[in-house]
Amino acid sequence: MKGKYYIVQIIPEDSKEIKKYRVNTKWFTLLKIFLVVVVVAAGFIIYNAARIGHTLVNYEKIRTANAQLVKQNANYEELFSRIDSLWVLEERIQNILGTFIENDSNKINSLIDKNRFAHTPSEKINVDYEGINGWKPMEEKIRLEHIPNVIPVVGIVSKKFSEENDHLGTDFSAQPGDPVFASGSGIVEFAGSKDELGNTIVINHQNGYVTSYSHLKDIRTRKGRTVGKGEIIGTVGNTGNSSAPHLHYTITQNGKEMDPELFINY
Structure with a gap:
């Protein structure tokens, strides 16, 4: 085709x-x-x-x-x-x-008034005013900062210090997770688990005093760290040989166990 x-x-x-x-x-x-x-x-x-x-x-x-x-x-x-x-x-x-x-505002204001002179005047930069005690050197204030006299946790004393019962510390009953405070300024010597004491922090206050905080839930510091008085270093727990949430708190002075309640300013 x-x-x-x-x-x-x-x-x-x-x-x-x-x-x-x-x-x-x-x-x-x-x-x-x-x-x-x-x-x-x-x-x-x-x-x-x-x-x-x-x-x-x-x-x-x-x-x-x-x-x-x-x-x-x-x-x-x-x-x-x-x-x-x-x-x-x-x-x-x-x-x-x-x-x-x-929660009482009047009581809080009264406490603040008592601490009003904690401010360091510019013309006296090396001293701190302490009410009727007169002017104190800054070195004295630093010394006082290292004395462990702040309550380490907001709670109730559930077991007191007793050499007879071999209970060489004070137990504070508190809620799990409540903050634990350094009772004085110092250097953390230990931060970790310690057998029956559970999670423990040991602070050397560099003046002969050493404090320990045991049965913690959380540790919020580390070995070698410098901590200030009142600083949060951990939380209340139930670790180690413990039957209920609490803080086991100890103080030693030059190696001798002391009753923590004698130091705490309630």
Whole structure:
């Protein structure tokens, strides 16, 4: 079967000679297919180029938003850290002033008035005013900071010091997770598990006094760290040989066991 043909005539403007070309219809079919393929390919390329451009724009927006979120997260972390520090500072102040469980504003104001002269005047930077005792050197204040006389936990004495019963410390009954405070400034000599005493912290106050805090739930300090009087060092727990949540607290002076209640300022 013979194929069909088209006759293409070309008539020049300045010549009478007419040029004729005989073209098979298959070529026109192929040309149509080629044009369709070109149009589809061009459309596909344009579509993908637009999508890639849109993706790049969104990526830049996401990258900028992510950078802002990272910055905001850092700001939040700093704010949370400051809040935690303020909470710890408030507890230390309340514990030292004896207002941890006091809600009477008149009593609190009275306690604050008693401690009003704890501020060091600028003209007496090396001394501290102590009421009727007159001006005391800063060295004396530092010495007092290292004496373990702050109550280590807000609780009830459940077992007293007794050499006869071989109970060489004081037990304070308290709620699990309640904060435990350093009774004086010093250096942490031990922070970890200690057999029947469970989680224990030992503080050397560098003046002959050594205090220990046992049966803790959490330890919030480490060996070798310097801690301040009233600083939170752990929480009340029930670890070791213990039948109920409590703090076992001991004081030794030059190696001799002392009754902790003789030192605590209630």
